[in-house]
Amino acid sequence: MTARPTWAGRNYLLLTGATAIANIGSSGAHIATAFAVLGAGGSATDVGLVATARTTPLVLFLLIGGALADRLPRHRVMVAANTLSCVSQGLFALLVLAGEPQLWQMALLAALGGTGQAFFAPASEGMVLASVSGEQAGRAFAVFRMGMNGANIGGAALGGALVAAVGPGWVLAVDSAAFALAAALRAFLDVSGVAARTPGGGMLHDLRDGWREVASRTWLWAVVVQFAIVNALIVAAEAVYGPLVAEEHLGGARPWGLALAAFGAGTVGGALLMTRIKPRRILLTGALCVFPLALPSAALAVPLPAAGLAVVMFGTGIAIEIFAVTWMMALHQEIPEEKFSRVSSYDWFGSLIGVPVATALAGPVQDLIGRTTALWGCSALIALLTGAVLCVGDVRRLVRRDPATNGPPLPSDPPATPSSDAPCAPPTTHPT
Structure with a gap:
């Protein structure tokens, strides 16, 4: 054992x-x-x-x-x-x-x-x-998300x-x-090692303090703003347009369900991959992996056959999971522990705020410009927003540091090889 x-x-x-x-x-x-x-x-x-x-x-x-x-x-x-x-x-x-x-x-x-x-x-x-x-924080986050997604x-x-x-x-x-x-x-859960928290100047004070943590880090608020729009576009494309395309061109609910299952399998594969690699430029790696999120909308706009769509969704699942793990690594490294939850709440808020608006407008936009044009627009906006985030210097420069000293950046890692602390099998995936 x-x-x-x-x-x-x-x-x-x-x-x-x-x-x-x-x-x-x-x-x-x-x-x-x-x-x-x-x-x-x-x-x-x-x-x-x-x-x-x-x-x-x-x-x-x-x-x-x-x-x-x-x-x-x-x-x-x-x-x-x-x-x-x-x-x-x-x-x-x-x-x-x-x-x-x-x-x-x-x-x-x-x-x-x-x-x-x-x-x-x-x-x-x-x-x-x-x-x-x-140093194994990235691997731990990957295994956690692998269990969550599974x-x-x-x-x-x-x-x-x-x-x-x-x-x-x-x-x-x-x-x-x-x-x-x-x-x-x-x-x-054992919280004996967690320092007792001294309440600040009230709830509003804490909310302002959390916002200052977000606003003071360009890489953080840039990605939160990016995903406020990207998530909205993805949900509009996949929750509203996707089933309609499947019904009219792919054969109904079954092939659409298989495509979504392929995406889920891709997220598990991405988490498994992140147990083996440790990128040095963590946010640059993650941001580059957001580009593939433009592909499902494009595949629906064509539309690709069911098998091609499933392949695209599988690759997208791998990419978004790499982003998710590198994002957790960045937060773990850069945010003070006592402010994790406040920063996380702004992250969640940004991720969700545009979704109801996008799903409400998806139908009228389709009526105005057509579904195919709307899907190509979703794909183009995701790619443009990701390119804009990559123009932020802090996103490109943020590197994995030595966790023991929080000091200089760690060098690039050699190719992964099996080690005694590698999980012998993936456990069974955003938490509920």
Whole structure:
């Protein structure tokens, strides 16, 4: 039996295990929620309304959640947020199993789940960043995200099968139980080595302090602004235009589902790759890997056959996961530990703020200029924004430093070779 890697400490293992368990449940619950609404006689618009009910409090409370997680013990915030999600999903399950749930009831419970996620996400990211140290931090982040992404893929497949076999109510009940188990694991996190935090001058003071951390680093706010637009364009292309292209040109939902599965498999492959390599210029490497995000929109604009689209999505999944790991490495290296969660909340906020606007405008834009032109526009904007970020000197110059001294940059690494601290198998993937 291979000894546990030195970078896989107790907190790291608990966080990774809890995230995998919760993400398996949540991935299936996203499918179950949609079918619960449809099963109650709802329309596609009603499905969108319930999704919006979850997203709105997630955006509204993210910054508050980040400030709170830097004032209180992060593991307590995570456990409380998981408990709220457990209760909301449990009530949702009971509502569906009892029969004839009302739209407003489902929207309210979805909003409670979104509120829990808003407080959980910044605390979780801060806890993950604080759970690893040393030169192997990049590998630890890669394995964590590999487990998170693997759980998302498996959870979606299992959830879809269970919805068909036993109905959405039981899948929602499984999600509630998964949140309960994840909360229990996170309650055992060891925070004895974390220095007690002294509250500052109030919540607004903490929010301003977090913003100063973001605004003082050109590389940080440049990437956050980039992804505020890039994420919106990707969601508009893949959530609105993608299913329409699949229905009209690719043969329906099945090939589209396979393309999305290929993307998920690519993210696992990207995380696995990042366990073996340690780029010296971490942000330059990550930023270059954002260019491939322009390819799915272009593939849909052509449109490529289903097999070609799947290949593009697989490559895009690898690229975005390399970016995600290098981004975590940059935050871990450059942001003071006591401010991780506030910075993370601004990162999350920027990533989500444009999504509702983009999905609302996708239809009217298609009517105005045509779907093909809109897709080519998404692709071109993603490439232009990425090129603009690469013009930022701090993005090109940020390098991996010696973690022991936070001193000079580490030299470029030799080709990766197997080592005793390499995981013998990938564990089972943004945390829930």
